[in-house]
Every structure is written in structure tokens, then in C-alpha cells.
Amino acid sequence: MLDSTDTNKRVISDVDPFSRESLLNPTEVDRTVREAGDIVWLEKHGIWATGRHAVVDHIFRDYGTFESSSGTGLTNIKKEANWRKPSVILESDPPVHAKYRRVMASVLSQRVVRRLRDGFRATAVEIVDRALDRGSVDGAKELAEAFPLAVLPDAIGFSPEGRENLLPYSNLNFQAMGPRNEFYWEAVEEAKPAVPYVDWQIRREALAPGGLGQDIYAFADSGDISEExxxxxxxTFLSAGVDTTIFGIQFALKALAENPEAWAALKQDPGLAKAVFEESLRCYAPSPYIGRTTSHETRIGDTVLGAGEKVLLMLSAANRDPRFWERPEEFDIARDTSGHLAFGTGIHGCVGQMMARMEAITLLTVLAERAEVLELAGEPVPFLSNWLRGFDSLPMRVGRGVS
Incomplete structure (x- = not known):
């Protein structure tokens, strides 16, 4: 509703994006906030939110006004302690941000990603063939989760022992981006053994030679960054590169199963795997939110935002904004997806997006080459998260022959 008593024209909403009801109806929440106005005050949490593509894109690019160093979740980490130390790349601003960005861009360059592709493909073949042998699988676990967890930790150089802690740690990271609600406290309990494990695993001594982790430590040896x-x-690989890729693949699998014409097109031309993944990211962004904080008073349209105020960028809502996209609710792999915001944009655009794309495209390509049947075999069970969207279970039929 419009608060007509305020000379500063504020649109005020009682929507709570983090309630259980909202998490079970995320598309409706996206639509409600997006259509309410350019910028909306969410009374429940005392934050601003926007789901309009033009506004989200503008805020991403105006990093001087909308800073990341106060935290990219709801907590203002300049005022309140968070559960972990701030990320030196995700929660920093220029000029400091640039040196860490350069390191990660080098470690995750196109050359590096290409070098890993053949090994990733071999693992994808094993996982897909195992699923084909079974016929009925949980696509959320046995395809979308199994593949990244098989390839990424090895590529980084993580120890084989203790990898069961990776997902609980990553889950806590994303649940902590939101409010301190039931989902956060459940994640805290689940991650108790994971936090000390990760503290141990990210040390130089715990990383295998030849992996991406040791490549990062090489920049400490050269004096570009500190050991810490x-x-x-x-x-950062755990706080930004595990769950998001898994859930992105889940949504692509579900979209293909629900759109037989898209599956047939991919079967005919596996080179369309990139188009499938990009349209899936646009239509079903696995990471629907990111937070920014105003560094000074600013204005969006007729609304004044004070200094130090949180703004929730609703990426999934922006990716379906009818002001930017034609037929935004439709899954169309022939669409030009340029401008989707699932990976952010500007200087804080996801530095690992090439790796995530390579993982997803590799698995989807192998699946298209080796499977004939891809169907849903039951009702998907959503995974409830403050900050991510995906599935606990995705019952599927995969097969070599015609069903």
C-alpha cells in the first residue's frame, strides 16, 4: 500500500519473503513486491526491496552508493557481528575489492575451466550411466548434487575425508543471509561439525598440490595477498560455488522434464545445453536475493532512502519482469537471455560463473547424449531456504529407451 501520510512517497508492504508460507509460494512473493513499485519498504524486516529489472541492474552498477562491504545479507556487518569473518571478495568494495577479484579471475580463467572440462565430463558420464542403470532416481540428489560434489572438491584440492560437511556449511552461509528464523537455527545446529572442518580445510597444508586452492595460495607467495x-x-568456493550450482542444475532438469519440446530439441542438438541452462537461470534463479546497503542518502524515483539502509535485490523477480522480458513466465530455450541477473552484474558479478556454467553444461550435454527419457516421476519437494531456491527431492525417470 502507499503511505500517503509520508511526504517521501514510500510504498509499504507487509510481505515477509522469509516466512514458511512465502518460501512455499516464491513466485507470488516476487510478483507482489515487483508490481508494488520501483522500491518497496518491507515492514516486517525494516528493509527496502526491489524486483524491477531496471532498478536492480542500476543498483548493481552503482556500487559507490549501494555498497557490499556492509554485508550482502540482511545483517549489517559493520554494526553487528556475523557468524563468520566477512568475505574478502563478496563483502568488500573498491578499491580493496579489485585485487581479490583479479586473483579469483585468474584462478577461474577460461583457460583453467577448459583444462578441467575433460575430467568433469568423464565423471558426468559415470554419474549419468549410473542413473540410467537405475531408471528411477532422485534428480536433486543423484544428478544435480552428485555431479558438482564429485568434481569441484577435487578441483579445489579438498581432502576426501569430511566432505559430508560441505553442504551443511554452505547451507548455514545462505540461511544466515536472511533473518534469524527457524531455518537459520536448524542450519546452525546441522553445521556444528562443519565449521571447524572448513576452518581446517581452507589452510594451505590441507589442500592437495595442483588444485585451485594451491593456485590461490601462490598469490600469497608472490605477495599479492596475505596468507589469511x-x-x-x-x-569462497564453499560460500558461493556449491549450493547455487546444484540448485541451478536441479531447475534445469525439472524444466526439461516439464517441457518435452525443449528436451527433444536438446536431444537433437546437445550443443543447446548452454541455452537450456541460461534460460533456466533466468526463469528459476537458484539464488533469488542479494543485499546491498546505502552508503549515503539517495533517491529511487520518488522515494528517498537514508544512509545505511538495507536494500534487498530480488533477482528472480527481476528475471521475470515483464517490463524487460516478453512472455517472462514461459520457459523458452530460443530466447535471448542476455541481461538475466542470476549471476549479478557489474564489478560484483559472480566470479565463478564460468565454472558453474561449465559444470551444468557438461552434465546436461552428457545427459542429452546418453538418455532418451527424462520425466518427472513424482511431486518435487522444495528445499526451504532464506536465501536460495531448490529441491530436497526431485523424483525422475531417466532411461535409454522410449517410455
Missing amino acids: DAAMLVR
Whole structure:
């Protein structure tokens, strides 16, 4: 509703994006906030929110006004302690941000990603063939989760022992971005053994030679960053590169199963795997939110935002904004997806997006080459998270022959 008593024109909403009801109806929450106005005050949490593509894109690019160093979740980490040390790349601003960005861009360059591709593909073949042998699988676990967890920890150089802690740690990271609600406290309990494990695993001594982790520590050896910074950058793989990729693949699998014409097109031309993944990211962003904080008073349209106020960028809502997209609710792999915001944009655009794309495209390509049947075999069970969207279970039929 419009608060007509305020000379500053504020649109005020009682929507709570983090309630259980909202997490079970995320598309409706996205639509409600997006259509309410350019910028909306969410009374429940005392934050601003926007789901309009033009506004989200503007805020991403105006990093001087909308800073990341106060935290990219709801907690203002300049005022309140968070559960972990701030990320040196995700929660920093220029000019400091640039040196860490350069390190990660080098470690995750196109050359590095290409070098890993053949090994990733071999693992994808094993996982897909195992699923085909079974016929009925949980696509959320046995395909979308199994593949990244098989390839990424090895690529980083993580120890084989203790990897069961990776997902609980990453889950806590994302639940902590939101309010201190039931989902956060459940994650805290689940991650109790994971936090000390990760503190141990990100040390130089715990990383295998030849992996991406040791590549990061090489920048500490050359004096570009400190030893502690290197450990924090290794940690970034867990806080930004595991769950999001898994859930992105889940949504792509579900979209293909629900759109037989898209599956048939991919079967005919596995080279369309990139188009499938990009449209899936646009239509079903696995990471629907990111937070920014105003560094000074500013204005969006007729609304004044004070200094030090949180703004929730609703990426999933922006990716379906009818002001930017035609037929935004439709899954269309022929669409030009340029401009989707699932990976952010500007100087804080996801530095690992090439790796995430390579993982997803590799698995989808192998699946298209080796499977004939891809169907849902039951009702998907959503995973409830303050900060991510995905599935606990995705029952599927995969097969070599015609069903």
C-alpha cells in the first residue's frame, strides 16, 4: 500500500519473503513486491526491496552508493557481528575489492575451466550411466548434487575425508543471509561439525598440490595477498560455488522434464545445453536475493532512502519482469537471455560463473547424449531456504529407451 501520510512517497508492504508460507509460494512473493513499485519498504524486516529489472541492474552498477562491504545479507556487518569473518571478495568494495577479484579471475580463467572440462565430463558420464542403470532416481540428489560434489572438491584440492560437511556449511552461509528464523537455527545446529572442518580445510597444508586452492595460495607467495586472505578466498568456493550450482542444475532438469519440446530439441542438438541452462537461470534463479546497503542518502524515483539502509535485490523477480522480458513466465530455450541477473552484474558479478556454467553444461550435454527419457516421476519437494531456491527431492525417470 502507499503511505500517503509520508511526504517521501514510500510504498509499504507487509510481505515477509522469509516466512514458511512465502518460501512455499516464491513466485507470488516476487510478483507482489515487483508490481508494488520501483522500491518497496518491507515492514516486517525494516528493509527496502526491489524486483524491477531496471532498478536492480542500476543498483548493481552503482556500487559507490549501494555498497557490499556492509554485508550482502540482511545483517549489517559493520554494526553487528556475523557468524563468520566477512568475505574478502563478496563483502568488500573498491578499491580493496579489485585485487581479490583479479586473483579469483585468474584462478577461474577460461583457460583453467577448459583444462578441467575433460575430467568433469568423464565423471558426468559415470554419474549419468549410473542413473540410467537405475531408471528411477532422485534428480536433486543423484544428478544435480552428485555431479558438482564429485568434481569441484577435487578441483579445489579438498581432502576426501569430511566432505559430508560441505553442504551443511554452505547451507548455514545462505540461511544466515536472511533473518534469524527457524531455518537459520536448524542450519546452525546441522553445521556444528562443519565449521571447524572448513576452518581446517581452507589452510594451505590441507589442500592437495595442483588444485585451485594451491593456485590461490601462490598469490600469497608472490605477495599479492596475505596468507589469511588466501584462506578466505578458498572459503569462497564453499560460500558461493556449491549450493547455487546444484540448485541451478536441479531447475534445469525439472524444466526439461516439464517441457518435452525443449528436451527433444536438446536431444537433437546437445550443443543447446548452454541455452537450456541460461534460460533456466533466468526463469528459476537458484539464488533469488542479494543485499546491498546505502552508503549515503539517495533517491529511487520518488522515494528517498537514508544512509545505511538495507536494500534487498530480488533477482528472480527481476528475471521475470515483464517490463524487460516478453512472455517472462514461459520457459523458452530460443530466447535471448542476455541481461538475466542470476549471476549479478557489474564489478560484483559472480566470479565463478564460468565454472558453474561449465559444470551444468557438461552434465546436461552428457545427459542429452546418453538418455532418451527424462520425466518427472513424482511431486518435487522444495528445499526451504532464506536465501536460495531448490529441491530436497526431485523424483525422475531417466532411461535409454522410449517410455
